[in-house]
Amino acid sequence: MAEKVGFIGLGIMGKPMARNLMQIGHELVVYNRSREKADELAEEGAVVAGSPREVAEQSDVVVTMLPDSPEVREVVAGEDGVFEGIGEGSLLVDMSTISPVVTKELAAEAGKKGVGILDAPVSGGEPGAVEGTLSIMVGGGEEDFERAKPIFDVLGETVVHVGEAGAGQVAKACNQIVVALVIEAVSEALVLGSKAGVNPAKIIDVLSGGLAGNKVMEAKRDFFLEHDFDPGFRVELHHKDLGIALAASREYGVALPITAIVSQMLEALKAKGSGDRDHSAILTLIEDLAQHRIGEGASY
Amino acid sequence: MAEKVGFIGLGIMGKPMARNLMQIGHELVVYNRSREKADELAEEGAVVAGSPREVAEQSDVVVTMLPDSPEVREVVAGEDGVFEGIGEGSLLVDMSTISPVVTKELAAEAGKKGVGILDAPVSGGEPGAVEGTLSIMVGGGEEDFERAKPIFDVLGETVVHVGEAGAGQVAKACNQIVVALVIEAVSEALVLGSKAGVNPAKIIDVLSGGLAGNKVMEAKRDFFLEHDFDPGFRVELHHKDLGIALAASREYGVALPITAIVSQMLEALKAKGSGDRDHSAILTLIEDLAQHRIGEGASY
Numbered sequence: 001m002a003e004k005v006g007f008i009g010l011g012i013m014g015k016p017m018a019r020n021l022m023q024i025g026h027e028l029v030v031y032n033r034s035r036e037k038a039d040e041l042a043e044e045g046a047v048v049a050g051s052p053r054e055v056a057e058q059s060d061v062v063v064t065m066l067p068d069s070p071e072v073r074e075v076v077a078g079e080d081g082v083f084e085g086i087g088e089g090s091l092l093v094d095m096s097t098i099s100p101v102v103t104k105e106l107a108a109e110a111g112k113k114g115v116g117i118l119d120a121p122v123s124g125g126e127p128g129a130v131e132g133t134l135s136i137m138v139g140g141g142e143e144d145f146e147r148a149k150p151i152f153d154v155l156g157e158t159v160v161h162v163g164e165a166g167a168g169q170v171a172k173a174c175n176q177i178v179v180a181l182v183i184e185a186v187s188e189a190l191v192l193g194s195k196a197g198v199n200p201a202k203i204i205d206v207l208s209g210g211l212a213g214n215k216v217m218e219a220k221r222d223f224f225l226e227h228d229f230d231p232g233f234r235v236e237l238h239h240k241d242l243g244i245a246l247a248a249s250r251e252y253g254v255a256l257p258i259t260a261i262v263s264q265m266l267e268a269l270k271a272k273g274s275g276d277r278d279h280s281a282i283l284t285l286i287e288d289l290a291q292h293r294i295g296e297g298a299s300y
Numbered sequence: 301m302a303e304k305v306g307f308i309g310l311g312i313m314g315k316p317m318a319r320n321l322m323q324i325g326h327e328l329v330v331y332n333r334s335r336e337k338a339d340e341l342a343e344e345g346a347v348v349a350g351s352p353r354e355v356a357e358q359s360d361v362v363v364t365m366l367p368d369s370p371e372v373r374e375v376v377a378g379e380d381g382v383f384e385g386i387g388e389g390s391l392l393v394d395m396s397t398i399s400p401v402v403t404k405e406l407a408a409e410a411g412k413k414g415v416g417i418l419d420a421p422v423s424g425g426e427p428g429a430v431e432g433t434l435s436i437m438v439g440g441g442e443e444d445f446e447r448a449k450p451i452f453d454v455l456g457e458t459v460v461h462v463g464e465a466g467a468g469q470v471a472k473a474c475n476q477i478v479v480a481l482v483i484e485a486v487s488e489a490l491v492l493g494s495k496a497g498v499n500p501a502k503i504i505d506v507l508s509g510g511l512a513g514n515k516v517m518e519a520k521r522d523f524f525l526e527h528d529f530d531p532g533f534r535v536e537l538h539h540k541d542l543g544i545a546l547a548a549s550r551e552y553g554v555a556l557p558i559t560a561i562v563s564q565m566l567e568a569l570k571a572k573g574s575g576d577r578d579h580s581a582i583l584t585l586i587e588d589l590a591q592h593r594i595g596e597g598a599s600y
Contacts, residue, residue: 158509174489178512185481189474209458212478214514255589289555
């Protein structure tokens with residue numbers, strides 16, 4: 001691809017993603033708020049810009065990977081932001097997980113400037129970012145999607161164009177709802193089963209074979225059984241994501257009774273100082289309620 | 301196997317299970333409260349007994365497959381029940397889904413009589429019963445498990461000895477917790493996503509590839525997308541099963557906040573006359589709350 005790519009936001013996810021784009025030969029212009037991370041990539045051949053505006057001035061396609069809606073608004077539409085430097089006919093690909101409402105606002109502004117825009121949040125965490133095996137949920141126009149496809153193919157394994165602007169963020173919100181509720185489900189099941197005397201590993205084994213089977217139980221098996229809650233995916237990020245889902249539910253008039261409660265579970269985990277642990281630590285809340293640590297005292 | 305097998309309870313699950321046992325050459329003594337179902341199997345070669353006691357008198361291994369705890373108590377420990385006819389050294393295999401507390405009571409009584417007992421509830425529904433592909437979660441002693449294994453191997457595909465008496469019921473309760481909560485999770489996600497304008501089929505597609513992936517979304521895909529709620533597994537049975545889980549949670553001192561609420565969802569479905577629909581009809585409750593039927597008005 002001859003297009004020049006800019007990349008803004010070199011955090012845990014963004015840096016390996018940018019690196020993957022460089023390794024297949026993209027000449028990359030990068031920007032990060034704290035300069036050291038950009039300098040690291042400069043040593044590997046990236047051009048470091050002084051602001052999001054400068055990135056946009058030097059790129060055909062600008063990718064952003066930022067923590068939350070306020071950061072995306074600031075970087076894209078703020079002072080010295082992408083919109084100040086981006087040329088007509090360019091494309092902005094926001095891969096952050098943010099509010100679909102904010103995404104639609106930015107899409108409207110981009111439209112006025114003749115700039116294409118895609119929302120393309122990912123799932124798969126740091127390992128997926130490093131290995132280029134992310135799931136990417138893309139919202140936006142078909143032509144823009146086709147234009148960004150070579151980039152997505154470098155970064156991800158499952159790339160689905162789910163709908164118009166904002167649809168990618170909506171799909172990501174749905175994804176985070178299901179993951180959080182499944183963690184809660186497995187936690188309640190394991191604590192009941194274990195306190196009733198059954199070995200939690202056997203519960204996971206037998207449940208995996210049937211309708212109760214799920215990826216959380218597979219991927220987080222050792223997190224649950226060993227109480228090893230090194231992230232993984234941090235509680236505080238999942239809490240942020242359910243905040244997005246619940247804000248969207250207010251926007252669209254959808255009641256999400258269980259999502260609302262599980263969001264409170266994540267709030268409680270943050271309150272007890274577990275915000276930086278893996279989201280499977282929801283288990284510890286259910287354990288606390290039962291005064292029982294799974295696997296202890298199992299009779300079998 | 302030379303052992304003579306008795307089978308009590310020829311309902312939707314029991315009849316095909318009994319038939320599978322006959323087809324591999326077991327000489328079967330059967331009993332059912334309403335006689336017609338027993339007569340059907342008599343035409344295929346089964347011996348019809350006049351009471352659970354008579355079944356036990358003529359069998360080395362007695363299998364029961366009944367709706368709920370009271371029926372199992374009555375058939376096993378009641379007048380003309382199994383315990384009145386069963387000989388020392390015989391084995392009782394209860395494959396019903398009942399309270400683990402009741403299971404342990406019966407196990408204690410069986411022990412006094414020198415009778416082996418296993419709790420072996422199943423998952424997999426009518427298709428699993430017909431095809432002999434059930435998942436069987438077995439609680440009880442190792443020797444008894446080995447003795448019943450040839451029977452389990454005819455009836456099921458995944459057979460796991462999860463622990464001592466009652467452990468099978470505990471595992472089944474865990475299974476039903478996870479299944480119910482995953483249905484709730486998928487329902488909330490689909491209603492939010494669809495009302496926000498995203499095609500629910502695409503949501504299932506993209507979620508299936510990642511950590512949100514689960515068997516419910518796979519097996520119930522058409523139930524959700526087509527609003528086809530022919531069971532499947534009936535709401536009223538799942539409601540009964542969560543009642544068992546919640547009773548066990550009181551017994552063992554485990555708080556199950558989300559299980560409790562989803563059990564109320566099933567209660568609400570029964571109240572609105574959907575007790576005989578498939579449990580995936582939880583979707584319709586979330587749709588009602590949002591005044592939105594998924595798939596309608598999706599912009600993409």
